[in-house]
Amino acid sequence: MFATIAAVLFGLALLLELLGESIAGLITTTSLALAGLIFLALHVAGYGTGWGRRRTRR
Template identity: 55%
Template sequence: MFALVAALLFVLALIFEIADVAVGGVLTVTTLALAGLVCVALHLMGLGAGWRPLRK
């Protein structure tokens, strides 16, 4: 799930960079790229991969 979110954030950052869109001081290309990298890191840690019940 985090990989999909990261891909969407990277696509948005690319579109903003190509179209030279400015959405304010908070939402920039750098912010979107860093949020995408955080999602990739969480995906590589194994978070969001699925839920499995614990066996007892």
Template identity: 50%
Template sequence: MFALAAALLFVLALIFEIAGVAVGSVVTVTTLALAGLLCVALHLMGVGAGWSLKR
């Protein structure tokens, strides 16, 4: 799930970079890229993988 969110954030960052768009001073290409990297890190850690300790 985090991998999908990361891909979406990277696509948005790419579109913003190509179009030269920034939504205010908070949402920029850098913030979207960093949020995407955070999602990739969470995905690689196994967060949200869907496994459980059911017996």
């Protein structure tokens, strides 16, 4: 899930960079890229992958 969010943020950052725009002057391509890196790091760390600790019955 986090990898998908990161891909969307990177795509939006690329689109804004190509158009030379920013969203309301607050969200720039750099802030979107950094947010994408955060979500990518969370994905690589194992959060949001569905591979959590499983409880076993004994």
